[in-house]
Amino acid sequence: MTDTTPREFDLADILSITTGRLLSHRHMDGVYEILNYLTGDNLYTHQLPRAALACRGPLLEQHPRLADVCPPEHIAVDEIKTWLAGAENTYGRALPVTPIAGWERREPLAELAQMVGDKPVIVVAQDDDLTPDPALVRMLAARVKAHLGRRTRKVSFADIHAASDADGGWPELNGLNDGQRELLFDDVQTEIG
Numbered sequence: 001m002t003d004t005t006p007r008e009f010d011l012a013d014i015l016s017i018t019t020g021r022l023l024s025h026r027h028m029d030g031v032y033e034i035l036n037y038l039t040g041d042n043l044y045t046h047q048l049p050r051a052a053l054a055c056r057g058p059l060l061e062q063h064p065r066l067a068d069v070c071p072p073e074h075i076a077v078d079e080i081k082t083w084l085a086g087a088e089n090t091y092g093r094a095l096p097v098t099p100i101a102g103w104e105r106r107e108p109l110a111e112l113a114q115m116v117g118d119k120p121v122i123v124v125a126q127d128d129d130l131t132p133d134p135a136l137v138r139m140l141a142a143r144v145k146a147h148l149g150r151r152t153r154k155v156s157f158a159d160i161h162a163a164s165d166a167d168g169g170w171p172e173l174n175g176l177n178d179g180q181r182e183l184l185f186d187d188v189q190t191e192i193g
Contacts, residue, residue, distance in 0.1 A: 004098055004099055005098075006096035006097060006098045007037060007096065007097055008094040008095065008096055008097070009033075009034050009037075009094060009095065009097045010024065010025060010026075010030065010093065010094050011084075011087060011088050011091055011092060011093060011094060011095060012024045012025050012030065012084055012088075013025075013026070013030040013031070013033070013034045014034065014059060014063065014066065014095060014097065015066065015069060015070075015084075015087070016030060016031050016034070017031070017034060017035065017038075017052050017055050017056055017059055018056055018059050018060055018066055018067075018069070018070075019069070019070045019071070020052070020056075021070070021071060023071070023080065023084060031048065031052075032048075034055075034097065035048060035051040035052060035055060037097070037099060038051070038055045038058070038059070038097065038099050038100050038103075039051050039054070039055065039099070039100065039103040039105075040099055040103060040105075041103060041105055043108075044108040044111075044112070046108075046111070046112050046115060047106070047108060047111060051103075054100065054103060054104075055100055058100040058101075059097065062096075062097065062098060063091075063095055065091060066091065069087055069091065071083050071084075132180070132183055132184040132187045134187075136172055136184070137184065137187040137188055137191050138191060139172075140160070140170065140172070140184070140188050141188050141191035141192050143163055143164075143167065143170070144159060144160055144163045144188060144192060145192060146163075147159075147162065147163035147166055147167075148163070154189070155188070155189050155192045156189075160185050160188055160189075
């Protein structure tokens with residue numbers, strides 16, 4: 001169930017949603033925060049337009065005085081702060097906001113695939129893909145130690161590559177991209193000390 005406790009948000013964050021113009025003092029951080037709160041979701045970038053569209057009406061129902069509040073179409077960037085300060089003097093710097101009802105939560109990658117159709121979607125890595133397996137780290141650290149003997153200097157990536165080459169290559173490294181390999185080698189260095 002969605003929490004319906006009102007929370008104060010900067011007028012600039014609210015107007016970023018109701019006007020479709022980025023007015024938040026915290027830029028996109030403000031947009032993410034208010035939309036995540038309103039929807040009760042943890043939105044990905046490609047979900048922001050759908051969330052903003054779903055939240056605009058409910059925000060204006062909560063604050064109908066804001067319906068016609070929008071900066072002039074061709075206002076200069078350096079004049080936005082002055083315009084916003086005037087709006088804050090009129091309507092308040094912050095206003096209470098209540099989460100919306102009926103937000104349709106969608107799995108982000110499935111939604112992206114639906115949005116792009118038959119164009120390829122390449123998932124680079126998700127957070128859980130980036131954490132090297134501790135057992136693998138310990139095993140590779142032991143192999144590197146065996147290769148290096150009793151050296152006292154810090155182990156480098158070159159040392160790890162040399163140990164792998166001396167063993168004829170480590171099949172455990174096959175299929176890892178450069179970022180995953182670098183994280184794994186960082187952990188091996190830490191394990192060795």
